[in-house]
Amino acid sequence: MLDLQPSDRRHGAPSSSGGGDELIRTYKGWKGNNVFFLGGRLVFGPDARSILITIFLITAPVIIFCVFVGRKFIDDFPHHRGVSILAVAVGLIVLDLIFLLVTSARDPGIIPRNLYPPEPEVTEGSGEPRLAHTPQSRLPRTKDLIVNGITVKIKYCDTCMLYRPPRASHCSICNNCVDKFDHHCPWLGQCIGLRNYRFYFMFVLCSTLLCIYVHVFCWIYVVRIMNSENINIWKSFLKTPASIALIIYTFICVWFVGGLTCFHLYLMSTNQSTYENFRYRYDRHENPFNKGIIGNFMEVFCTNVAISQNSFRAKVSKEPAIPPRTVNGGMSSPSLQKVSNDIEMGRKPVWHETVEEELGDMDKDMEAAVTSRDLSRMLPPEESEGRGIMHSRESSRGQGIMHSRESSRGRRGGSWELSSRINEDLRTRDDKRAGEEDSSESSDNDASRDLHVEIFDTAAASRGRTGTGIGRL
Numbered sequence: 001m002l003d004l005q006p007s008d009r010r011h012g013a014p015s016s017s018g019g020g021d022e023l024i025r026t027y028k029g030w031k032g033n034n035v036f037f038l039g040g041r042l043v044f045g046p047d048a049r050s051i052l053i054t055i056f057l058i059t060a061p062v063i064i065f066c067v068f069v070g071r072k073f074i075d076d077f078p079h080h081r082g083v084s085i086l087a088v089a090v091g092l093i094v095l096d097l098i099f100l101l102v103t104s105a106r107d108p109g110i111i112p113r114n115l116y117p118p119e120p121e122v123t124e125g126s127g128e129p130r131l132a133h134t135p136q137s138r139l140p141r142t143k144d145l146i147v148n149g150i151t152v153k154i155k156y157c158d159t160c161m162l163y164r165p166p167r168a169s170h171c172s173i174c175n176n177c178v179d180k181f182d183h184h185c186p187w188l189g190q191c192i193g194l195r196n197y198r199f200y201f202m203f204v205l206c207s208t209l210l211c212i213y214v215h216v217f218c219w220i221y222v223v224r225i226m227n228s229e230n231i232n233i234w235k236s237f238l239k240t241p242a243s244i245a246l247i248i249y250t251f252i253c254v255w256f257v258g259g260l261t262c263f264h265l266y267l268m269s270t271n272q273s274t275y276e277n278f279r280y281r282y283d284r285h286e287n288p289f290n291k292g293i294i295g296n297f298m299e300v301f302c303t304n305v306a307i308s309q310n311s312f313r314a315k316v317s318k319e320p321a322i323p324p325r326t327v328n329g330g331m332s333s334p335s336l337q338k339v340s341n342d343i344e345m346g347r348k349p350v351w352h353e354t355v356e357e358e359l360g361d362m363d364k365d366m367e368a369a370v371t372s373r374d375l376s377r378m379l380p381p382e383e384s385e386g387r388g389i390m391h392s393r394e395s396s397r398g399q400g401i402m403h404s405r406e407s408s409r410g411r412r413g414g415s416w417e418l419s420s421r422i423n424e425d426l427r428t429r430d431d432k433r434a435g436e437e438d439s440s441e442s443s444d445n446d447a448s449r450d451l452h453v454e455i456f457d458t459a460a461a462s463r464g465r466t467g468t469g470i471g472r473l
Contacts, residue, residue: 027312029319031113032176040312042105045174048189051104055097058207061249062093065214068242069221076224085217092210099203100188102196107308109179109194111168114161150288167289169275179306182273192274195308198300201264207257215250218243271296 027040035044044051066086074082120139142153143163152166159170160177169181171191180194192200222243226236237244267277271290276282291299
């Protein structure tokens with residue numbers, strides 16, 4: 001059976017180690033980006049300050065409504081019906097703030113991390129021998145899981161070192177894997193998941209009802225002024241500027257919170273999350289979690305809230321810091337260097353990727369050395385003596401550079417035989433090229449000598465014919 005959860009159900013259970021280890025609260029050594037208050041009793045996201053802005057945007061309009069609009073209804077309606085208008089407004093805002101705090105100050109369904117990655121599955125019957133220095137087999141990125149007769153792929157999380165349960169995802173803001181992840185709400189500063197989704201929907205629903213309530217009673221107050229003083233609507237607006245501001249504000253807000261309410265009603269009716277809907281996971285495939293409209297709503301509102309898998313106040317042993325190891329006099333981290341094109345957080349490079357990087361560096365050094373040696377031969381020819389001096393200097397300099405590079409390469413790659421073999425090949429190539437240049441120079445000298453002899457013989461013959469003609473005259 002596939003092991004989806006860590007071995008310890010509640011992360012942060014008291015450690016059974018010896019008394020010599022230092023014990024700390026779980027929330028103090030928490031590896032996620034969460035913010036804790038009241039000794040780990042309240043769990044917020046890293047952007048918890050945005051909750052203050054949200055509270056202000058909710059409470060400020062309601063206070064203005066109660067002071068400038070709702071208070072006027074107390075005397076206008078008999079039998080204390082005017083007081084009920086204020087009471088309903090206050091009740092809605094209190095419910096709204098309660099659902100806000102319950103949603104943002106609790107564990108959304110964080111899946112505890114594993115201390116070590118799971119053991120890779122070894123296929124039995126493979127008779128291939130493994131060498132001692134062969135790297136460890138890499139874990140598969142995905143696995144298949146059967147849910148209600150439908151195959152669902154689950155993904156391995158490199159950061160949490162576990163296979164995520166179905167419908168779980170890793171939040172890059174909180175740096176946690178969250179069960180039944182819906183989204184990360186910036187207005188609440190918290191992830192929305194398995195344990196706080198129903199409270200989140202109630203918060204959005206109460207915000208929508210509050211906007212509609214304030215908007216409607218502001219219009220009622222404007223109409224009452226218009227009828228009582230027998231004036232048009234524009235003059236009645238001038239008599240109650242607070243109502244104008246609240247009508248505009250609630251009209252804008254109701255499109256956001258009202259649209260969000262309708263969208264989540266659709267998601268609950270189809271048993272989807274926002275993350276799944278944006279990924280279009282069930283457009284072409286059947287949803288294995290769909291229980292029908294009534295069953296889906298009952299799953300959200302009529303089931304017990306899942307127990308948190310984390311005990312943030314429990315005392316655990318403090319994990320010792322892993323010191324960096326020394327390699328060739330330099331400091332190196334315990335883990336390998338991450339690949340630049342890695343998408344997943346925390347993924348370490350595979351063994352063959354590191355070897356390819358080393359071989360690529362060796363090839364670049366070899367090409368640079370051969371290029372510098374070839375450039376010394378492409379210089380314009382000077383006098384033979386100067387060229388010989390330059391050739392000897394360049395060859396000695398190239399050999400010195402090549403010797404230092406090859407020695408360092410052999411030291412880095414762990415193979416001295418490779419560097420000596422390359423040096424021998426390059427020296428042989430230099431000797432061949434030097435012999436070809438000497439043979440070409442000697443042939444050029446012979447050709448020029450023959451040309452001088454032919455010119456001298458021609459001149460002598462013409463001189464002799466000229467002298468004979470003069471003697472005859």
